[in-house]
Amino acid sequence: MDLYAELIIEHAKRPQHAGLREPFDTETHHLNPSCGDEVTLRVRLDRSGEHPVLADVSYDAMGCSISVAATSVLAEECLGRPVPETLQTYAAMHAMLTSRGQDEGDPEQIGDGVAFAGVSRYPMRVKCALLGWAAYLDALARAGVDIGGAPTDVRALERS
């Protein structure tokens, strides 16, 4: 099955940087009401430089392999990077996931995120891959970061 790339299964079985850590600046809890998947996500920002840097992102994800793996890839790709860059990663992931199979994703931009290219062919599963991102955007917004007007509800995010 093209949906379950080996990378997705690996991330789902061993989610990277998982677990809720202290200290943190903001915490969000998001759920997908259609299936009950949940994620609690915390961010800590280092604001000493010109741009805030994602000093830590920690999470507790409960759900299907797609939603857990997507959150794991989010943490792996974004941890330690300037927040504006992580928003670019998000934009590239979102474009790929909502492309209905047209956008295969650029490994330079989204790293292991390319494993989720197959998800875009299954419209019912796009929400799963965006749940962690919705929680992340919301956590950034609560920390005062300009997220460019992106919605933070996963259902709205899917259609944006």
Add this chain to the structure above:
Amino acid sequence: MAPRTPLTAQEVARIRADFPILARTVRQDRPLVYLDSGATSQKPLCVLDAERDFYLHHNAAVHRGAHQLAEEATDAFESARTRVAKFIGARPADVVFTRNGTEAINLVAYALSNAGAPGALDGADPAAAARLRLGPGDEIVVTEMEHHANLVPWQELARRTGASLRWIGVTDEGHLADPAEVIGPRTRVVAVTHVSNVLGTRTDVAAVVAAARAVGALTVLDACQSVPHFPVDVTELDVDFLVFTGHKLLGPQGIGVLWGRGELLAAMPPFLTGGSMIEMVRMEGSTYAPPPQRFEAGVPMAAQAVGLAAACDYLDRIGMAQVAAHDNALVTHALQRLAERPWVRVLGPTDPADRVGAVSFVVDGVHPHDVGQVLDDAGVAVRTGHHCAWPLHRRLRVPASTRASFHVYTTTAEVDAFVEALDRVPDIFGVSA
């Protein structure tokens, strides 16, 4: 009501010919194996033809106008009511058409809160009116296994009226706890499901009715998952209200049914108001038509009612006792095949005698959405998630489950195709088989 003669393979094959959608393929030319009839059933040609015939030849707004088409449309709609009433052993005057089962439950819940408005019960039979009053100190009883449609409207009714919501629990085995432990002197309404949409378990309605009757409480039965699968007779059940939906009964989407005891419907204030449901309208206020029209505001869903009547005809031609026997054979077969797989954990009782229409299960270590995706890849359509029964899943300590559900067109070969597709799950997700 005990199953007698399951349908033969030839009979099921003939039935399947009436459902062209079952012959289509999905996901790279896999034959469709539709095991999601608990969510919505497929519809036979005669139902589609009945709807089309209505629009082709008789379409007009029901109960309006005096021209010939209006007459024919009204006749078709009212004949459908009579036909559907017969299907559940009811008087046509006690059958109200709604948009779906959810609206039918909300109709009762809103009528009960509207009954508390000043003057709402003026002129109503005092004995019936007394049963409709609800306020602080009163209790509404539901169960922990309800579909959200038979839970949230009662939560909201409790909030609006100041009554309290209580619930009958579910045992670890998935059976309902003793209703008499929760139903008490303060209970005014008892709303329970006839068949759990997740566990497929059948409620002991007689026990619920006995406990409710002893304290004068109204009983509301959610029969959405029972009417499609075995013979249901409102007189035998002895409840006060019964609700079901057309689209799980081989009928169209957009039509549901509320049956209520005549004397209660007659005393109830309306839920939705507007055209068709009035007796007399003046600028200062209005009076309302007797049931069922009082509860059917606006132009009704006539074509869907006609389609639902055709579905009742279709099922009665097969015979609901046979439908029930076929269903039991499928459930028995599915439980046997799943029991051969120790990595599959079936939710609820594993005795097929306790079950109707559906089997829900979990594969420990694999999320139901992932299970469902693997099945979908093989052309097998099942339901995954909490099936609009989140509290029940919490009670059974699982976040979600996968449900295979059946109808009269389902074959044992399809059940086999489903379990064989399921066998790929442990391998793909690396859990031990």
